[in-house]
Amino acid sequence: MSRSIYVVNPNSNKAVTAGIDEAVERLRIDGGPAIEALTLEDGPPGIQSQRDADGVVAPLLRLASTLEDEAAAFVIACFSDPGLHALREQSARPVLGIAECGVLTALTMGQRFGVIAILPNSIPRHLRAFGAMGVSGRLAGELAVGLTIAELADDRNTLLRLVQVGRRLRDDYHADTIVMGCAGMARFRRRLEDAVGLPVIEPTQAAVGMAMARVLLGSG
Template identity: 70%
Template sequence: MSGTIYVINPNSNQGVTAGIDAAVAPLRSTDGPAIECLTLAEGPPGIQSQRDVDGLVSPLLKRAAALENDAAAFVIACFSDPGMHSLREQSERPVLGIAECGVLTAMTLGQRFGVIAILPASVPRHLRYFGAMGVMDRCAGDLPVGLTVAELADDGRTMGRMTDVGRTLRDTHHADVLVMGCAGMARFREPLEKELGVPVVEPTQAAVTMAIGRARLGWGGRTLRGTAA
């Protein structure tokens, strides 16, 4: 199958991109589409505020434009889905955001989803987005681990914090499925799911899975109906 699904990490942390690449490895197949994970060098080291989100839209669109002819689809690998709607206007390819896809996938796995965020400041941004998606009645809670993107590199501390937050979302907020609220958490999905005994959605995997389906079925981007898709 021709074309490449470009998974763009909008922050400049190569370690995060490596983790994303490992997370989507099981989705690669010899008959394609190819999956390539890229780092946006112009992005901040971690996307942790609305200012970070707003500031990277222009370089993200520029990078995607340069890849357009070879792309089967684009996946924006940040839980704020920065620039997703703008890229859908710009591109003729399918454009998937990991937050939107992660939440939609979670709602097929349980009735109430909980989100494990990185910082307290991330939570209002997430809730605004869930409100815009119209899914707040399915959201059990959104709680932070209190670590920056860079601090997620400490595996022991991160796993401990994620387990504690996940247990609170499960037991106190009654979430029956969890979504990891940062692409930098990708490597913790399997151990967290095993520890907590509920489904855990890694949102980049969810988005790439949808992108593969779009590419294989020939469902395009905005040209399909003349509007953003």
């Protein structure tokens, strides 16, 4: 039976899911598993606080349980990696979180990584995760663009803010690579990379790429 990599957007914003779907298009290959981007209908409009992140875990686990038999792997497409370890306990499939995969990819591309968050209150949540991963010593810094998930829909203003923050991470914090700290930023990766002249990691692409390798190599 052919199985799919399910890329689950834990917020209910379908525009974010559409951006994720577009971002992973180049990873769809002949002979590989299907890649399906899904929206968690029970999620909030955006995951912008620890409460939001905690609140999506139970519905995320319920959704994944209904997909288990058809799944080749799961990717949790939120930079807070909500429910990552709980889903790993629940599922027999590979489970990848975009924050973890984005950071690990950045570490292969430079000594010090910078992160662009959407809002300042996201940063403490991310720093706790980096501490748990043991990578805080390689973090150059994390800065926020100061935009909500809904405000990311304004392409011109969002790109302007991303470039401003990316250049600060490069010039003031001496980052060698930049990780986009929200799945809603996916469509800006190439333009941001061109503007700042550093490798920019879009974490959903990083996570789906890792999931593809796990599935194709049979590494469960």
